[in-house]
Amino acid sequence: xxxxxxxxxxxxxxxxxxxxxxxxxxxxxxxxxxxxxxxxxxxxxxxxxxxxxxxxxxxxxxxxxxxxxxxxxxxxxxxxxxxxxxxxxxxxxxxxxxxxxxxxxxxxxxxxxxxxxxxxxxxxxxxxxxxxxxxxxxxxxxxxxxxxxxxxxxxxxxxxxxxxxxxxxxxxxxxxxxxxxxxxxxxxxxxxxxxxxxxxxxxxxxxxxxxxxxxxxxxxxxxxxxxxxxxxxxxxxxxxxxxxxxxxxxxxxxxxxxxxxxxxxxxxxxxxxxxxxxxxxxxxxxxxxxxxxxxxxxxxxxxxxxxxxxxxxxxxxxxxxxxxxxxxxxxxxxxxxxx
Numbered sequence: 001x002x003x004x005x006x007x008x009x010x011x012x013x014x015x016x017x018x019x020x021x022x023x024x025x026x027x028x029x030x031x032x033x034x035x036x037x038x039x040x041x042x043x044x045x046x047x048x049x050x051x052x053x054x055x056x057x058x059x060x061x062x063x064x065x066x067x068x069x070x071x072x073x074x075x076x077x078x079x080x081x082x083x084x085x086x087x088x089x090x091x092x093x094x095x096x097x098x099x100x101x102x103x104x105x106x107x108x109x110x111x112x113x114x115x116x117x118x119x120x121x122x123x124x125x126x127x128x129x130x131x132x133x134x135x136x137x138x139x140x141x142x143x144x145x146x147x148x149x150x151x152x153x154x155x156x157x158x159x160x161x162x163x164x165x166x167x168x169x170x171x172x173x174x175x176x177x178x179x180x181x182x183x184x185x186x187x188x189x190x191x192x193x194x195x196x197x198x199x200x201x202x203x204x205x206x207x208x209x210x211x212x213x214x215x216x217x218x219x220x221x222x223x224x225x226x227x228x229x230x231x232x233x234x235x236x237x238x239x240x241x242x243x244x245x246x247x248x249x250x251x252x253x254x255x256x257x258x259x260x261x262x263x264x265x266x267x268x269x270x271x272x273x274x275x276x277x278x279x280x281x282x283x284x285x286x287x288x289x290x291x292x293x294x295x296x297x298x299x300x301x302x303x304x305x306x307x308x309x310x311x312x313x314x315x316x317x318x319x320x321x322x323x324x325x326x327x328x329x330x331x332x333x334x335x336x337x338x339x
Contacts, residue, residue, distance in 0.1 A: 025166045026121070028159070035159040039183030041065065043072060043124075043156060046175040047082075049168045052161030054124050057154075058189050060115040063199035064126055064133060064155040066191045067108060071136055072177040073191075076104065085170040089145070092127065093174060094137040104135035107233045108196075109203035111153045112210075118148035122158025122165055130235025130310070131207050140165065217264045218328050221308055232298075236291055237308040244300030244335060251284025254339040255296060262330040264308075269322045278336055289314050292331070299335045307331050 029035070033053075036042055041056045058065040071077060083099055084092040095102055110133045116123060118141055125148065127137035133153055140158070141148070142165070148154075158165060181187050212219040222229060225239040232238070249255045256278045260271040272279045281287045283297050291309030299305055309329045311317070317325045 026162045028162055030160050032160070036180050036182060039186060041069070041186045041189060042159075042180040042182070043068070044178040044180060045161075046177070047164065047168065048173040048175065050161065050164035052122075052164050053159050054122075054156035055159050056124075056156045057114060057116050058186070060113060061111045061153055061155040062189070063108060063196070063203050064111050064153045066189075066196055066199060067133075067135065068126075068138075068155065069179050069191050070196075071104065072179055075176070076136060077174045077177050080174050082168060082170055082172045082174075085168070086142075088143055090139040090141050091165075091168055091170075092137065092139045094127070094134070096136075100137070103137050106135045107132040107231075108135070108200050109133070109207055111155075111203050112206060114149075114154045116154040116157050118146060118152075118154055119144045120157075122162065123154050124156030124158070125152040125154045128152060129233055130231075131211075132231060132233045132235070134233065140168075215328075218308070221264050221266075221328070221330060225306060225308070232294065234291075234294060234313060235310045236295060236313065238295065238305055240303060240305050242302070242304035242334075244303030247301045247338065248299070249283050249297055249335075249338050251297070252282060254280055254282050256280045256336040256339060257296060258334040258336060260332045262332075263323070264328045264330065266330070267322075280339065291329075295331070295333060296335060299333070301335055301337055304332070304334045307333065 035053055035055065036044075041058050043054045043056060045052045045054065056065045056068070077094065080093055080096065081098040082091050082093045083095055092100065096104075107128065110126070110128050110131050118125070121142050121144075123141040125139055125141070126133040127139055128134045181189070208219060222237050225237065227239075229237055229239050257280075258272050258278050260268060260273055262268050268274075283293055286293070289309070291307070291313035294313065295305065295307045295309070307330070309331065311326045311328060314327065314329045315323055315325075319325055323329065
């Protein structure tokens with residue numbers, strides 16, 4: 001009988017310990033505000049759930065930190081909601097529409113080689129896709145996930161405010177963000193536009209160097225586009241060869257375009273120009289490949305553009321006539337009119 005009672009007590013103790021540990025919030029390593037005494041650049045994020053302090057990695061992710069500082073110091077984040085909360089994973093903010101569909105209106109090359117890893121809660125990272133960071137959308141991890149290291153630039157880590165992070169939930173608000181610089185290195189960190197351009201080039205060159213080793217033909221095709229090459233957040237490279245009149249098509253409208261489609265080696269596989277008949281389709285209706293919809297909807301009438309579309313926005317791993325699986329495609333597109 002005593003053995004049974006003892007066994008029950010042990011089970012109760014173990015269960016209580018497990019439940020306690022499961023819901024346990026890590027203690028802050030510093031007393032309130034004490035972390036700011038150490039050399040570094042910090043973001044004091046005041047939210048409706050309380051204060052959090054992040055140390056920003058301006059050494060290994062200078063471009064991302066520079067961009068964040070500029071937005072924070074012009075009060076961009078003030079009043080924005082945490083619009084998405086994935087339980088036990090991450091919480092998202094930085095979208096003026098508060099739904100994950102927008103940002104400040106530009107993007108920049110995602111930095112690689114961050115010192116900070118997604119190996120704990122409280123890691124601050126820029127959202128993005130296809131090697132480009134969103135201008136303003138970001139997330140804070142709630143748990144470790146090393147897979148994120150290859151997809152997003154981690155540029156800060158929580159040093160105070162674990163209890164606030166645990167309380168944060170969807171629709172909580174950012175009240176203000178204060179940037180604090182401690183030490184000569186932090187004070188000397190530049191955040192002007194010239195530095196943004198310089199660091200963007202370094203980050204892009206690093207990406208291209210890595211990309212070149214894996215996709216030399218694609219890089220060669222990008223280089224043939226010449227000056228003014230841009231890259232969308234989804235990974236489409238393009239150059240505008242003739243400006244349009246400023247009139248854009250909306251989803252559901254029928255447009256008329258001329259195009260010439262080429263494989264990455266320049267081989268033409270289709271052309272409305274050669275046929276002498278413009279191609280008409282309804283934009284935003286999945287009538288064409290995703291990369292086409294995105295490209296044409298960002299063009300204005302009269303515009304000419306050359307685009308290089310990655311496989312995931314073209315035909316993916318499917319064979320499509322002369323187009324092999326996982327092919328990058330080149331299109332010369334002229335937007336003729338909205339019907």
